[in-house]
Amino acid sequence: MTESEMKFRDTTIRNFFDKEDRLKSIPGQKKKKLVLLEHLISKLNAENQYTEKEINTFIKQYHDDFCTIRREFIVQGL
Template sequence: MGTKLDNFLDHERKIRSWPAKRSNQKLVIEYLGSKFNNEVEYSEAEVNEIIKQNHTYNDHCYLRRELVDYHVLERTGDGRVYWKPRQEAESE
């Protein structure tokens, strides 16, 4: 029994395609964001390497921008330092 996310992952759990629907894009970006640790500062090269290790279609620049656009990662104005923002507890 798979999840929606499984539709976009290969057998190694790497992202194999970019979804058309925004709701599915968010799932994929949140999954990719789970590969980053809280309270760690990453260089752009380190972010690129983590992304490259977790997708198969060779567009790490696009995925890096999406991580920032979805606020899964934050970055300094010059793009030299990235980090995972603190998540407030969400009440449902």
């Protein structure tokens, strides 16, 4: 990842997450949305397999619209 990409990533995360680490809104721009989805996915243990209910509970910690975020995980192949 280039320095420019890292700055974009960090700025996007800082702008869209509040101090409690909750997602303020879901960006419309695909590039920003992907950064935020990857940030959330990074908080999961890649070794585990999660049920839909577990994923919903995980997402609810960060945003109330868990259905949209879960769907975006699937659409983006995450």
